[in-house]
Amino acid sequence: MLQDKFGREIHDLRISVTDRCNFSCVYCKSADPKNYFPHRDLPTWDEFLRVARVLAGQGIRKVRVTGGEPLLRDGIVNFIGDLHRIRGLTDIAITTKGYLLPEMAAVLAATGPVRVTVSLDSTDPAKFARITRTPRSCEKVMAGVEAALAAGLKPVKVNIVLVRGFNDDEIVEFARLARRQDLIVRFIEFMPLDADHAWSRGVVITAKEIVETVNAVFPLVEIPRRSPSETALRYQFADGQGELGIIAPVSIPFCGQCSRLRLTADGKIRTCLFSLREHDVRHLVRNGATDDDLAQFFTRVVHQKEPGHRINEPDFVQPKRTMVYIGG
Ligand code: SAM
Secondary structure: HHHHHHHHOOEEEEEEEEOOOOOOOOOOOOOOOOOOHHHHHHHOOHHHHHHHHHHOOOOOOOEEEOOHHHOOOOOOOHHHHHOOOOOOOOEEEEEEOOOOEEEEEEEHHHHOOOOOEEEEEOOOHHHHHHHOOOOOOOOHHHHHHHHHOOOOOOOOEEEEEEEEOOHHHHHHHHHHHHHHOOOEEEEOOOOOOOEEEEEEEEOOOOHHHHHHHHOOOOOOOOOOOOOOOEEEEEEEEOOOEEEEEEEOOOOOOOOHHEEEEEEEEEEEOOOOOOOOOOHHHHHHHHHHOOOHHHHHHHHHHHHHHOOOOOOOOOOOOOOOOHHHHHHO
């Protein structure tokens, strides 16, 4: 089992399989990215699988595949199938914008159980276009959510990053969606990881504000976390019809329970979303490291995991990379 020097056990791995994305969300990627990684810098599927296999041998149980937009990379479905076959991995999940799910949900479901999280920040086409800075339609993303459900990809979660002035007027609308029994809705606080450096405390809609807004229409009751490393605060509607979650890394940090490692789309291990330092595993993999060498490397890297993200400290430094490169 991988354990850091603060006693936190590491059992979740997030793999960003590409830095390409078909959207340019205001809270993430620049409107005009020019600095995509060259293809040769992206680990091959076999290289990703080797890292996942060694880490599974060290206690990683869950892999979340993300990006960029993971469904854009050729071979993604086979990769998910191969993850299912790694001994020790018991939970495979994907975070996607969902735009390609209408075409891909059924083939994904055929690989085995995959938990799907779809990022959908507005159900209003004009607002969706403003947030994502693309002409693509939110209707197709919503169709993607339904396609995932129809394909049996359960559970399906919808993630909403709230940004003041963009979509904070849709909190109650999304709470209404959370009352559907077949969907899990999660609000996420906007974190300082955006390419435009537009983040400020003023534009963060905090957990407190979300709860107050929903409570005024649909009374909520807080429910206990299922596991200590669960990131979301969970609330049930008082009338028993559904629940919603809030991921509040800014106003209620949960670093003390963090169980995650991240692998970036160019093969670097990050021990925190906000790490200022990365650890190059792609170089090792491409230069003859044995599985034992890799396992020792991961043990050393995990030992350097930061105690917390420091967003609320006066000397906080925003990492150079944004979520689209790190993997959300
Ligand atoms: N393209 C996929 C998607 O949109 O879901 C996967 C990658 S995206 C980087 C993963 C998640 O990170 C999304 O739910 C997105 O909303 C979230 N995200 C990106 N930048 C963020 C930020 N600055 N603060 C909070 N969440 C962010």
